Amino acid sequence: MDNLFDFARRASERAADADGDARISDATWEDFRDSGVGTSPLPTELGGLGLWEPQQGERLCQILRALGGADLSIARLYEGHLNAVGLVCRYGSREQIERLASDVRAGALSAVWGADDAEGLSIVSGEGADVLKGRKILASGAGFVTRPLVTAKGPLGQQMCLIDLEPGYAHDIAGWQAQGMRATATGIVSFTGRPVNGREIVGGPGDFMRQPHFSGGAWRFCAAHVGATERLVDLFRDHLRVSGRGGDAYQLERLAGCVADATTARFWVEDAAKRLAMDVRSEGIVAFVNLTRMVVERSALNVIERVQKGIGLRAFVRPNNVERICRDLTTYLRQPVPDLAMSDGARFFLDSSLPVGDLG
Numbered sequence: 001m002d003n004l005f006d007f008a009r010r011a012s013e014r015a016a017d018a019d020g021d022a023r024i025s026d027a028t029w030e031d032f033r034d035s036g037v038g039t040s041p042l043p044t045e046l047g048g049l050g051l052w053e054p055q056q057g058e059r060l061c062q063i064l065r066a067l068g069g070a071d072l073s074i075a076r077l078y079e080g081h082l083n084a085v086g087l088v089c090r091y092g093s094r095e096q097i098e099r100l101a102s103d104v105r106a107g108a109l110s111a112v113w114g115a116d117d118a119e120g121l122s123i124v125s126g127e128g129a130d131v132l133k134g135r136k137i138l139a140s141g142a143g144f145v146t147r148p149l150v151t152a153k154g155p156l157g158q159q160m161c162l163i164d165l166e167p168g169y170a171h172d173i174a175g176w177q178a179q180g181m182r183a184t185a186t187g188i189v190s191f192t193g194r195p196v197n198g199r200e201i202v203g204g205p206g207d208f209m210r211q212p213h214f215s216g217g218a219w220r221f222c223a224a225h226v227g228a229t230e231r232l233v234d235l236f237r238d239h240l241r242v243s244g245r246g247g248d249a250y251q252l253e254r255l256a257g258c259v260a261d262a263t264t265a266r267f268w269v270e271d272a273a274k275r276l277a278m279d280v281r282s283e284g285i286v287a288f289v290n291l292t293r294m295v296v297e298r299s300a301l302n303v304i305e306r307v308q309k310g311i312g313l314r315a316f317v318r319p320n321n322v323e324r325i326c327r328d329l330t331t332y333l334r335q336p337v338p339d340l341a342m343s344d345g346a347r348f349f350l351d352s353s354l355p356v357g358d359l360g
Helices: 002-021 026-034 054-070 072-091 094-105 219-243 249-278 282-316 321-332 338-350
Strands: 110-113 122-125 130-133 135-139 147-154 157-162 187-190
Touching (some): 002 026, 002 054, 054 219, 072 094, 072 147, 135 147, 219 282
Antiparallel strands (some): 122 130, 147 157
């Protein structure tokens, strides 16, 4: 575990360069592998720390917070890598798990590529074999992720496919002009005409969205958001000390609000991780994690506003860690269907007879 935190500290020192170059350096990826961060999600018997397992949520939360505070682009790529390993371990065959583990130990990075354009990715009948038709969009790690887990429409429903890509495969990241998260290399990868066989099909139709892990796993990206939020609070405190403005009553009020929001968000995320580890009462777990998303987003936006107002113009000028983290965090907070997640969480409580203290 210490190696993982050491990696986070080094990644933090390189984060400004990664943002400026819009790419994570080869040296950082080498460090990612050598430090054991890449293998950490793997089962212990296959050379990892078993962090994919929900029962390891407390340890994983610490790692994701550390990575989020260091560089949200790396945290995003690591969380996707861990999610893919977890899905294969949960639904895949022993052969698929061992093969993926072997590739990861050799330095391969995985990811979950689930976003589709209007056409979507499908499994269709080809000449003598099934083939893929379509592409994946918003694929983080496009160009260097070589073992992605992709979702595709099959005859019986949505299916997961664990793909083996050769280095140098075609991809397009030219359209990734987002305000933040620049170094995630998010883009488009086409799979049209690629054969797909039974060895690459993971689990059964519908497993990808099976609850509570599909929605419940959202606590992981929330943990990365919390780490970045906490880092902003630390930087604001440092600014007040250096500038000699710590005695200003309004600044103290801002700092107090920041500490309260960041801590509240952390408590919710830690609780969400514990609830998912229990793996009982699926609907209650999903509802709690959906509300956690709302709490973490609101807390992060509150902190961003206070920190920017408290520091002033310097919080908007590059290069400045506050400017970069605010930009990355604002972008990463834009997760799918936030209103639906909030309303589903509220509806569960509305339909329940339980006291709010027993939610989940």
